[in-house]
Amino acid sequence: MTHPTRIILATNNPHKVSEIRAILADAPFEVLDASAIDSPPDPDETGSTLEENAIIKAKAFYEASGLWSLADDSGLEIDSLGGDPGVHSARYAGPGCTFADNNSKVLKLMDGVPDHRRTARFRCVAALVTGPDDVRIFEGAVEGIITTETRGTEGFGYDPIFYASELGHTFAEASAEEKNRISHRGRAFRAAGDYLRGLKPA
Ligand code: IMP
Numbered sequence: 001m002t003h004p005t006r007i008i009l010a011t012n013n014p015h016k017v018s019e020i021r022a023i024l025a026d027a028p029f030e031v032l033d034a035s036a037i038d039s040p041p042d043p044d045e046t047g048s049t050l051e052e053n054a055i056i057k058a059k060a061f062y063e064a065s066g067l068w069s070l071a072d073d074s075g076l077e078i079d080s081l082g083g084d085p086g087v088h089s090a091r092y093a094g095p096g097c098t099f100a101d102n103n104s105k106v107l108k109l110m111d112g113v114p115d116h117r118r119t120a121r122f123r124c125v126a127a128l129v130t131g132p133d134d135v136r137i138f139e140g141a142v143e144g145i146i147t148t149e150t151r152g153t154e155g156f157g158y159d160p161i162f163y164a165s166e167l168g169h170t171f172a173e174a175s176a177e178e179k180n181r182i183s184h185r186g187r188a189f190r191a192a193g194d195y196l197r198g199l200k201p202a
Helices: 014-023 050-065 086-091 099-109 176-182 184-198
Strands: 006-009 030-032 068-078 119-131 134-146 162-164
Touching (some): 006 014, 014 068, 014 176, 050 068, 050 086, 068 086, 176 184
Antiparallel strands (some): 119 134, 134 162
16 A cells, blocks of 8 residues: 555544644645535544544545545543543533533532542544545543643633643643644544555655
8 A cells, every 4th residue: 555645634623623734744645624625524423432433534534535534533531420521522511512611511520529530531533544444543542630620722622621741731721732742632643644654655
């Protein structure tokens, strides 16, 4: 297999697009996003795992574009909530909820939980689809602690309540470079980029 000249990111989330573009910045192929195709798909994420949902998205974009497709499915696992919100991270506070709604829900559910029981991690599964039945999976995770209040304005989603122990502050207080260096998405997509670069040039 040779490495592609173009690859499409199978996501409609602009925050993820800008993070993944930065992570794959030195890749020897062009990185396209949903704006490159006429009717970008928005498939229902009906899987029960991050991996299943990543494959659903990557296959939908592969079928719509005919290009190699790379999807991200990610979520926050909080130990004291039994691993929630996990695969339900995007709509944890209900249909149509905002990032702020989700953060408020988590902070409320964790009211009174002591520091040592506030452990959590972000997980990311990247699915690369290169043919009708050709799927490859890359994973990344980062450990942290859920704060008792929001801190910082950078990033998106649960970033203001995720204290990354490796950085000493929340993801929303980190620069894009700092976050990408250690994040679940940085780790999964660098692995995908390494794999793609390792293929023979076309
Ligand atoms: P997905 O689009 O189904 O992968 O849902 C991911 C959801 O998890 C997002 O809507 C965010 O709420 C959350 N999430 C994923 N990655 C991050 C991140 O890097 N920072 C903060 N929240 C994230």
